[in-house]
Amino acid sequence: MMVQDPTSLRWYQRSTFILALQIFYGALILLPSLNSRGLWASHEARAALNARSMLEQSQWVIPHLPDGTPELQKPPGYYWMVAGIAILNERVVSPICVRLPAVLAAFGCMIVIHRFLFRHGKRAASWIAPLVLVTSIRFAGTAQVGRIDLPLTFAVTSFLVIFYEKNVSTVRLMLASLFLAGGLLLKGPIALVLVATTLGPWWLLQYRTFRWQWLFKLSIACLIGILLAAPWYILAHTRTDGAFTREFFLYHHLARATGQQEALASYPLWYYLPRILIDFLPWTAALFVTCYRKSTWGDPQARFTACWVGGMFLLLSLASFKRADYLLPLFPGLAILSGIGIASEIAHRTWGRFIRISFWTIIAIYPVGWQVFDHVVTRKMEEKHQLASFAAEIVRHKPTDSKVIFFQVESHQLAYHLHQPFLTMTSYTDIAAQAALPGDLYVIARLGALPDLQALFGRQLHVLVQNTTWNGRPQHRPVALITIREIDGISHR
Numbered sequence: 259m260m261v262q263d264p265t266s267l268r269w270y271q272r273s274t275f276i277l278a279l280q281i282f283y284g285a286l287i288l289l290p291s292l293n294s295r296g297l298w299a300s301h302e303a304r305a306a307l308n309a310r311s312m313l314e315q316s317q318w319v320i321p322h323l324p325d326g327t328p329e330l331q332k333p334p335g336y337y338w339m340v341a342g343i344a345i346l347n348e349r350v351v352s353p354i355c356v357r358l359p360a361v362l363a364a365f366g367c368m369i370v371i372h373r374f375l376f377r378h379g380k381r382a383a384s385w386i387a388p389l390v391l392v393t394s395i396r397f398a399g400t401a402q403v404g405r406i407d408l409p410l411t412f413a414v415t416s417f418l419v420i421f422y423e424k425n426v427s428t429v430r431l432m433l434a435s436l437f438l439a440g441g442l443l444l445k446g447p448i449a450l451v452l453v454a455t456t457l458g459p460w461w462l463l464q465y466r467t468f469r470w471q472w473l474f475k476l477s478i479a480c481l482i483g484i485l486l487a488a489p490w491y492i493l494a495h496t497r498t499d500g501a502f503t504r505e506f507f508l509y510h511h512l513a514r515a516t517g518q519q520e521a522l523a524s525y526p527l528w529y530y531l532p533r534i535l536i537d538f539l540p541w542t543a544a545l546f547v548t549c550y551r552k553s554t555w556g557d558p559q560a561r562f563t564a565c566w567v568g569g570m571f572l573l574l575s576l577a578s579f580k581r582a583d584y585l586l587p588l589f590p591g592l593a594i595l596s597g598i599g600i601a602s603e604i605a606h607r608t609w610g611r612f613i614r615i616s617f618w619t620i621i622a623i624y625p626v627g628w629q630v631f632d633h634v635v636t637r638k639m640e641e642k643h644q645l646a647s648f649a650a651e652i653v654r655h656k657p658t659d660s661k662v663i664f665f666q667v668e669s670h671q672l673a674y675h676l677h678q679p680f681l682t683m684t685s686y687t688d689i690a691a692q693a694a695l696p697g698d699l700y701v702i703a704r705l706g707a708l709p710d711l712q713a714l715f716g717r718q719l720h721v722l723v724q725n726t727t728w729n730g731r732p733q734h735r736p737v738a739l740i741t742i743r744e745i746d747g748i749s750h751r
């Protein structure tokens with residue numbers, strides 16, 4: 259039974275007003291620095307390069323990096339969104355174009371969990387949970403960078419709350435299919451796996467109520483979602499002669515999950531436990547209290563989020579390769595669970611006043627503290643990744659009709675600022691063969707590779723510029739622009 263009728267105009271207007279305040283509060287945290295930082299994170303610059311490939315070369319199916327490498331790591335869903343926003347920005351792929359899809363997805367998650375709790379009679383929790391979500395440090399931090407995990411989280415969350423209920427209408431079933439298709443086009447089959455690890459245990463828990471009709475509708479929604487995403491996967495397979503299927507499914511999914519690739523770090527089974535306790539701050543204590551109270555587990559929404567968080571956490575922990583951002587789909591569930599617990603504690607006669615004051619104090623000071631952190635800590639980190647001026651130096655030194663060679667260097671940020679095609683080489687044999695051709699070579703190399711290059715090419719090698727420091731600060735992974743010159747019109751190697 260619901261405490262209030264969700265169709266009541268008065269309650270709907272009040273809920274909408276509260277939701278608008280929550281989005282405004284989230285905007286105070288997420289929007290101020292959206293366009294003030296450069297694309298110094300590798301995944302952000304890579305997204306910008308792929309979107310630029312779509313806009314400038316019409317490579318909408320399989321985008322390519324400036325060195326001609328096809329994008330085989332992920333489907334293009336996020337890059338489509340970045341390119342779409344860039345079209346509204348005069349086709350310029352700026353930092354705000356790269357980050358805006360993640361921010362909008364964060365707002366979408368806030369809306370979904372607010373409506374979910376309000377629809378099921380959790381009025382106080384619907385006011386609290388979205389604020390808990392947007393102030394958890396991992397969620398807020400990732401929402402300000404162009405990571406695919408935030409839109410994936412929104413798609414998975416939307417699908418799950420639709421199938422929480424026993425009776426799913428045809429309209430909501432089709433909407434869930436669209437969310438699943440979006441998840442599949444963002445990050446692949448992990449979207450379907452995350453949904454299954456939540457709704458499988460939930461169906462077993464509610465078997466006496468849900469029976470087979472609910473499972474049939476869930477299967478139909480999943481099938482429609484797969485069919486909607488399948489045409490792109492088929493097209494990607496055929497256009498790359500199967501290279502996409504091999505790299506994306508076998509390497510980036512199977513090899514990562516099982517630890518079969520030595521190049522990928524493996525982490526222990528317990529890695530995510532301390533990670534999630536830190537990343538959910540400042541609400542970790544509230545989560546502990548909520549889980550400890552026996553009354554929590556009599557609540558159907560709490561039991562649902564327990565299946566949500568527990569199923570996903572177990573799945574991700576079993577995988578060999580782990581990243582903190584992979585936990586993001588758990589965070590809306592954690593926020594719902596914490597919101598229910600905090601609302602219950604606020605209603606307590608003894609310590610409810612203390613909990614209420616503590617909660618609103620955190621909410622009041624968080625935006626200020628977050629902006630201080632962003633201007634002090636994040637700016638210092640960004641100063642170690644300044645490559646825009648170095649890219650300008652490369653353009654100044656290099657003739658316009660020659661391509662620069664990235665030798666044993668993968669820097670999407672530098673490629674973004676360079677805005678020119680380039681060659682990528684990893685072996686000394688390849689660069690020696692390239693040097694045997696007429697013309698001077700312009701090479702970007704790690705400082706650690708310079709002694710070997712010097713030994714190989716001798717006096718023909720000249721260091722033109724290095725990016726060891728910027729404004730007096732040492733740079734992260736410094737590189738140098740070198741030239742390997744011809745002698746008397748002939749390369750002597």
